[in-house]
Amino acid sequence: MIRTSLRQLEYFEALAETLHFGRAAALCGVTQPALSAQIAELEEVLGCRLFNRARRAVSLTEEGHILLPQATSILQAARSLESSGQRPSSMQGRFRLGLIPTIAPYLLPPLLPALRETFPAFQLELREALTPHLTGALLAGEIDAFIAALPIEERQLTATPLFVESFFLAVPASDPDFIAPPVPPDSPALERLMLLEEGHCLREQALAVCTQVKPVAMKRFGATSLTTLLQMVANGLGVTLIPQMAVPSADTIAGLKIVPFAAPAPTRAIALFQRRNGLRRDECDTLAGLIRETWKASEQAGRGVLPG
Template sequence: MELQQLRYVLAIAETGNFTRAAEAAFVSQPSLSQQVAKLEDELNHKLFHRLGRRAVPTEAGAVFIERARRILFEVDNAAREIRDDPTVDRTITIGAIPTIAPYVLPALIQRCAKELPNVRINTKEAFRRELREDVAKGKLDLALVVTPLEDPRLSIEPIFTEPLVLAVGRKHRLASTRRFTARDLAEQTFIMLGESSTLTQQIQQFCGSHNFEPRIGHKCAQVASLKQLVGFGLGVAILPRLAQNPDDHETIVYRQLSGTVPTREIAVIRHLQRYQSQGAAAFLQLLQSTFRSFGDA
C-alpha cells in the first residue's frame, strides 16, 4: 500500500468520477484506475461501485476512505512540522467569506508583508460551507467566518463582534429619517446577497423575529453591486459596519436601528488536529490585533 494510492482513492471519493479524480491528481486516468485496482486486490475488497461514469464508495470503501483521510492528514502534519524552520519562507493559506474578505484581507496582507516578511499569504474568498470543508480537509490553515457554527472537527474562536447597520440611498425617501425600528422596514424593498450568504440568512432571521418577511427586490453576488443599487435608491440593505467605506457618503446614508441592534460575530476556524506552524501562530496574533484596531475605530 502506497500513500499515492490513498490520495487517488480520496480524489475519487471527492470528485465521484475516475476521470475527474485523475485530472485533480495530475495523472492519466488509466494509471489511476490501475493503482486503485491494485489496492483493491491487496485489500481483497472493492472500494467503489462503478455506476457508469459515477464512482460511489462501497461499504468497505467508506470505512477505508475515512481511515485514509486520517493517515494522509497525519503525514501532512508531520511534513509541516519538520519543515517549520523559522529561517525559511512559510506559506499560509487563509479563507474568508465575501462580507469579510475585501474589508479585512488587504489590510492583513499589507501588515503581514511588513511585520512577518518570511510569511507568504495565499487567500481564498468563498461562502462559509465551502471554507468550513476546506479547513476540515486541511486545504486551508484557517478561515474567517460568521457564527453560529458547530463542527466537532474545528476550533472555533470568536474574535470580533460588530453591529449591522441600515444602508439607504441619499435620494431615498427614508434618507432624512435619523433612526429606524425593525418594523419600519416591513414595507421596504430589500437588496440582499444570495441565499448562500450568512448575512442574508441572518437578516431573514432578524426580520422574522420582528414578525415580517423581508420583501426582496434585488439579489446580488457581491457587496459592491448591492451598494450600487442602494445608491440608486432601489431599496434598502442591512450591512455589517466593516462594509462602510468613506467613499460611500456621496450616495449612501448609514443608520443604526433602534431597539435591539442586530450584530454578527466573526470567528477564526482551524482544524483541531492540524499542526499549527510558527508562521500560522504569528499570523493569528496579527489577525487578532487587526480586529482589535477595527473595534477601536
C-alpha cells in the first residue's frame, strides 16, 4: 500500500524551496501546523529525517537532497496528468486575478469583453492593490495570479511576460516649456515632476527615468491615483509620467497635453505573476495569450499611443 501522498510531496517541495515553514505554508495555502504535520508524517513513512530544524534555520538533510528530484518528477507528472484531464473544461469556473492601480483601469475595459466573448464560463474575480499586497495575497493563496510591472524579486513567483509599453509625459496644455517635443531626459521641466505616493511602482519608475534631474515638485505634491495626478497637471501644478495604456483616457482631460520622450523612450514591462508550483498554469498561459492579443489589437487600433 502506498502511504505517501501527493500533498505531502507538494509540501515537501515547497519547504525545500523556501526553507521556511511559514513561507512554505503560505505558498501551499495552508496553516503552518498543517504543513509541519504532513512533513513529519512523510518523514515517518520514509523512515528518515528530510530537514534539519534549527531555531533560526531549516536545511535539507542528505536524504532530503536525494528525495527532492524524485518528488519534483512525481509532482510534474501528476500536474501534467491533471492538466490533461482538465483541458476540456479549462477557462471555466472561478479565477481570482489581481492588478495594480496603474494597470487595472486601462487594461480591463478591452480585456473583460474579450474574456466574456471567448470564455463565457470563466468567472473572473478582480482585486486592485499595490504590488506588495498582491504578492502577499498570491503567496497566501488568496488570489490565483496578478498583473504588474517587472521586476519583482520574489523567488516563489514566476512571471509570464505580456508586453512592453512606452512612457510619455503629461504636461499642462499651455505650458511653454513643451512647445517642441520630444522631451530630453535632462529637461529642466522634469524638476516639476509629481509622483504617486510611496508603494506605487510607477513612482520608482518615474524616478528611474529622471536620473539626470532632481524633481522638486514631488516634495510638495503626492497622490494615490494617476487620475488625480493628471487633474493636478491639467491645472498647472506640475508634470507627471504616464504609461502608454493610459494615454487614451488622458486625452479626454481638458487642459492636458501628452508629449513623447526623446528616443530611446523609457518603457515598462508588464507580466502575469503566478506561484512557481501553482496548479493553474494552463489557465494563466491562456489568459496571458488573450491579454497579448488584446494589447496588440489596442495598439493596431491606435489606442494607447499618441496620434501620428
